[in-house]
Amino acid sequence: MENRVACADPKFLNVGLAIAISQEGSYRFAMADSVSHREAEIWIREHGLPAKMGGRFSKKRLELRSGGRFEFDAVSDDNNLVISIATNGGVTSGGKKATPKLHKIRSDALFLLLVETERRMIVLSGRLMFDLVQKEVDAGRFPFEVETLLIELPIEIEQSLISARKTAAEEVTRFPV
Secondary structure (H helix, E strand, O other): OOEEEEEOOHHHOOOOOEEEEEEEEEOEEEOOOHHHHHHHHHHHHHHHHHHHHOOEEEEEEEOOOOOOOEEEEEEEOOOOOEEEEEEOOOOOOOEEHHHHHHHHHHHHHHHHOOEEOOOOEEEOOOOOHHHHHHHHHOOOOOOOEEEEOOOOOOOOHHHHHHHHHEEEEHHHHOOOO
């Protein structure tokens, strides 16, 4: 008999961690690989955004109006455009709407609203997630101050993301939390 615990800790850099603890006190970990997500984010920041928006972008920690600080995925050199990048798919491995991933995008939108800048944007790499967010925009359930943009990835990076999602889904199936 095992107790299963799931946790998402920011110090694991977007890596999901699941821990199974047996009655005897032994434990094991299952960790989702986020390397492909980081590679996709880097490609968007270094190639996709400059091609679509012009200029250069870097990952940057900015001061929030509420007093805290937050690291944004892409910020223009002049700080006039602040961007969060989402590389998640729009559906779960079971074919359902990816509601938890949509909540993450809403959370990103909140941080974008807390930063002083001329423009705020969420860049999505997948058509399904982009369409899901657009439905929220159209229904008035997403901040109008935050723009959305679709930047499609090169096929080899997209295939790497699909493979990582499949592996993560198999890990969860083998190791439910």
